[in-house]
Amino acid sequence: MANKIDVKELLEAGVHFGHMTRKWDPNMAPYIYMERNGIHIINLYKTAAKIEEANEALKKIAASGRKVLFVATKKQAKDIVAEKAAACNMPYITERWPGGMLTNFVTIRKAVKKMASIDRMKKDGTFDTLSKKEKLQIERLRAKLEKNLGSIADMTRLPAALFVVDVKAEHIAVKEAQKLNIPVFAMVDTNSDPRPIDFVIPANDDASKSIDKVLSLVSSAIVDGLSDRKAEKEDTKETEAKTEATANE
Template sequence: MIPRRVVARSSQSSKLISRYTLCLRQHRSISTEISPGSSNPATPKGPLIVDFEEQVKLAASESPRPSIIPQAQTQTQTPGRPLTKLEEYQRLKAAKHASDQIGGILEDHYKPHELITNPPSPRDITLELLLASGAHLGHATALWNPGNQRFIFGIRQGIHLISLDVIAAHLRRAAKVVHGVSKNGGIIIFVGTRDGQERAVVEAAKRTKGYHVTERWVPGTITNKDQLLGDQKLRVLNHLDQEIRLTEQQKLQLKKKLAATGKKDIDKLQVEDTVQLPFGYGAVRPDLVVCLNPLENKTMLQECAQYRIPTIGIIDTDVDPTCVTYPIPANDDSLRSVQLIVGVLGKAGQEGRLARYEAEADRAEELERRQKRLEESKRIQEEATTTAQAHKDAEQAASESRQRELERESLISYR
């Protein structure tokens, strides 16, 4: 996620060139043909002519140089004998090893898919990352909203520039809010209705086990929820986001409740395994709404404000920052900027959900330990009660035996 750049490898160029030249001399696949139509072989008109046998003799007469091929793989070459497949592979591998050290290498560069498949976590937010995504670019100065004055850093070529420090601070705050709502098991809805935002919105909703809206926000989804969503099935989940299934007894009770509403024939009622309660409960409102384009979803923001549902939104320089609860001043037109912000929020929600799972597992372990301690104390108490009862019975038997002996002695003395 950093701009692409090429960094040269630090090595001695002369040594590398000499090694590469030696490998070329040792390779048999170098062409030895001369250009067609040449009368004098000593002065070729075509490409460079290399006599392999002469180069081998020249290399043998020179001083020995460090070989690139491992000593265990080198074999003596008989003049006139063709190379085997293994020798050709070894020499090709040596030439590749020498040529790999010439040139440059690519460091970390921008990969568009990683903002969706592997977004950065809130603690990995840097100013360089925001700058590379273009989150600081605002709208033209003629379109600005005066409420965004505290977010603006300056003006360049007729557009406002948003401060990167402000973007990072507000993004971290919004990530903490998403983390807290997800950790407490709240319902989060991601709303992004512009072109190109669908995949990022869906992936963020999957990470938080929440919901998403990518087409159009239907007016009245929150204010008139019972009329729009009353026929939908109500799912009941546990603390681990697992759907709770109904037992046969619960199904029978549900059929009786449905029959009490007006349907008298209980046997014809179809009840699914999941909870379906059209009576008394109605649709559920979300606990947090994340909006990526507030300008196109003003109706949704008004409905959330009417029922005091907190909202998070990307606020550009032409948007009123008071329309959402937690604004994130950034560029809402850049797809890379939007993917970065929604990816960070989705990763924060995922971390909160996993923290809830860990807390639930710890709570279950603590309950299990308490149950074991309770059973152990109960067992010890029962053992103590049994021992006390045995002692009591033994003492009673001993007292009875002594009483009988005294009666016998008294009877004997009376006689």
């Protein structure tokens, strides 16, 4: 079972603040506790339960050696997502979502390979033989690719899941994942429709403190999963070594 989530910590991080009542999505009603001063307040006990549920699933994905792609392009979430995803060794998109990122993954991989080939040119000296103009063009292309795709350079196959901050802002990513039956984990605020999301975490997706809190809990579950995987590999190696030693006696 995942670690128990402290509701008090969620409260202190402002995870409970939803949107103004007139901006709400009625499908979020089961997760709303009350209305205060024209703002919907999220039921944090439900949030805590949903984080625990999501963490169990994310831990299993990490333990199986598959990737979770984090997606957040809004200003207040970008840096947090980049930091937390990198800390648990997962790919992330924090610039504009590249259309076809999932549904046309082969093309995206080609762009990533182009980046790698430019790097090879620099290493083997080919780059130095180019004219000043060609160098400049290649440098610009490399910078553009790095900005948009640098964080997914090591993602050689489709992710096992998506973790999204703000499903409204990232609706294209959610749609692509749905098409390919890739499960979506997401922070869902009171103005969004939770129905397309497989693992809904009802939470304030606008305040950086709230985003940081939820992402810290989620990324630490992924780290636990990676540790389990490492321990399992070491156990297997040990068992194999013992079996080999016994056979050689």
